[in-house]
Amino acid sequence: MISVDEAKEILSKNPIALADTSLPFQQSLYHTLASDVFADRDAPPFHRVTMDGIAIRAASLKSNKRYHIEGIQAAGQPQLSLSDAHHCLEVMTGAILPKNTDCVIPYEKIHLLDGVAEVDDTGYSPFHNVHLKGTDAKKGDRILQKGTWIHPGKLSVLASLGKAQVEVRQLPKVLVCATGDELVPVAQQPLPHQIRSSNVFMLEAALKSLGIKGQTAHLTDHREKLKTEIEKALETYEVLLFSGAVSKGKFDFLPEVFRQLGVEILIHGVRQKPGKPFLFGRKGNRFVFGFPGNPASTLVCFHAFFKAWLGTSLQRETESSSAILSDEVLFNRPVTYHLLVKTVLREGKVWAVPVKNSGSGDWVHLSEADAFLSLPAVPSVFKKNDVFPITYFHKDSF
Ligand SMILES: Nc1nc2c(c(=O)[nH]1)N[C@H]1C(S)=C(S)[C@@H](COP(=O)(O)OP(=O)(O)OC[C@H]3O[C@@H](n4cnc5c(N)ncnc54)[C@H](O)[C@@H]3O)O[C@H]1N2
Numbered sequence: 001m002i003s004v005d006e007a008k009e010i011l012s013k014n015p016i017a018l019a020d021t022s023l024p025f026q027q028s029l030y031h032t033l034a035s036d037v038f039a040d041r042d043a044p045p046f047h048r049v050t051m052d053g054i055a056i057r058a059a060s061l062k063s064n065k066r067y068h069i070e071g072i073q074a075a076g077q078p079q080l081s082l083s084d085a086h087h088c089l090e091v092m093t094g095a096i097l098p099k100n101t102d103c104v105i106p107y108e109k110i111h112l113l114d115g116v117a118e119v120d121d122t123g124y125s126p127f128h129n130v131h132l133k134g135t136d137a138k139k140g141d142r143i144l145q146k147g148t149w150i151h152p153g154k155l156s157v158l159a160s161l162g163k164a165q166v167e168v169r170q171l172p173k174v175l176v177c178a179t180g181d182e183l184v185p186v187a188q189q190p191l192p193h194q195i196r197s198s199n200v201f202m203l204e205a206a207l208k209s210l211g212i213k214g215q216t217a218h219l220t221d222h223r224e225k226l227k228t229e230i231e232k233a234l235e236t237y238e239v240l241l242f243s244g245a246v247s248k249g250k251f252d253f254l255p256e257v258f259r260q261l262g263v264e265i266l267i268h269g270v271r272q273k274p275g276k277p278f279l280f281g282r283k284g285n286r287f288v289f290g291f292p293g294n295p296a297s298t299l300v301c302f303h304a305f306f307k308a309w310l311g312t313s314l315q316r317e318t319e320s321s322s323a324i325l326s327d328e329v330l331f332n333r334p335v336t337y338h339l340l341v342k343t344v345l346r347e348g349k350v351w352a353v354p355v356k357n358s359g360s361g362d363w364v365h366l367s368e369a370d371a372f373l374s375l376p377a378v379p380s381v382f383k384k385n386d387v388f389p390i391t392y393f394h395k396d397s398f
Pocket residue numbers: 178179180182183195196197198199200243244245246247248249252274275276277291292293294295297360361
């Protein structure tokens with residue numbers, strides 16, 4: 001059996017080849033940009049008023065405190081022009097600064113009476129409360145680089161730049177398969193020997209946060225049916241995620257079926273807990289991930305392996321984080337122990353508090369964990385206050 005690091009090495013050497021495509025920008029969320037994006041105009045594109053109030057010429061304050069109001073410059077209205085340097089125009093936040101003005105005084109600092117604005121303080125300089133044209137970017141500047149991960153903030157940049165269509169790296173087509181005769185649909189009352197299928201919905205939701213809309217399926221523990229269904233699925237989907245049927249049981253048919261279908265099994269078994277029977281294989285540019293069926297194993301393997309693999313395939317920078325173990329943990333086997341934890345921020349540091357559970361089949365307590373700490377594969381007493389790598393379940397970024 002191989003180590004967690006060896007498994008990650010194999011995964012990183014077997015990325016999926018993904019084509020580039022053009023998408024309407026709203027659909028590009030959580031994709032990776034396939035080309036640089038440039039500013040089509042200055043940002044801001046005009047001298048932008050930043051406070052509701054009046055616009056004047058700052059130099060006029062030397063000889064004037066009372067300003068006749070000539071009109072209102074609203075946001076979205078073409079530029080007005082102040083006709084007299086001792087007059088003012090009312091201006092709204094987001095409006096273009098009127099011609100012949102250079103300074104905005106907010107309503108809170110003036111008195112309005114009978115069409116006249118009176119100013120108390122005369123110490124204003126030019127461009128007070130004005131966001132100058134081109135301050136943040138000049139037309140032609142590169143704003144987003146190829147390879148950028150499109151999160152909601154970047155999506156709004158694309159909108160501001162008028163990128164209605166965006167060039168992105170395609171995300172893979174993924175099918176999430178539940179396996180097992182014991183599983184029944186969520187809305188069905190299980191018989192005493194049955195359970196409701198849950199892992200696939202966890203995987204489907206986890207994929208969604210990566211921008212992938214996975215399809216789900218349920219396959220029963222029937223060798224021939226599995227083979228037929230998987231053969232069909234491999235024609236349509238680039239990635240198949242399985243939960244269950246990869247261990248030593250008499251009905252754990254997946255490894256055998258994969259071999260029969262010409263899938264090369266590159267990983268089967270990792271020195272870790274949970275997730276020991278994890279499987280990864282490929283057939284050309286099609287990939288299979290066999291997550292061990294226990295819910296904690298499925299979730300941990302998705303985050304430890306699938307996410308890292310997808311990140312490598314998309315050439316994204318992966319972030320590594322660490323956290324402080326809050327309590328002593330004894331683990332006396334030479335395998336990596338992915339300890340389920342709840343994270344808390346104390347004195348500016350992230351502490352990982354172990355979540356008590358009865359093992360990898362305990363879905364009741366699994367949802368209390370928001371991450372796992374990976375304790376190294378040396379039998380040991382892991383000390384309170386020591387720092388270990390952490391992987392979060394609910395982080396959008398890689
Ligand atoms: N003799 C051995 N037995 C087992 C070993 C081993 O090394 N030798 N490994 C254990 C470990 S570790 C794990 S983890 C499990 C993994 O088993 P499988 O991947 O074969 O999964 P199943 O047998 O199909 O199911 C295990 C468990 O998970 C439940 N399950 C499966 N799918 C779902 C689903 N979609 N939603 C909810 N729950 C699911 C299933 O009912 C079982 O209880 O094997 C150990 N055995």
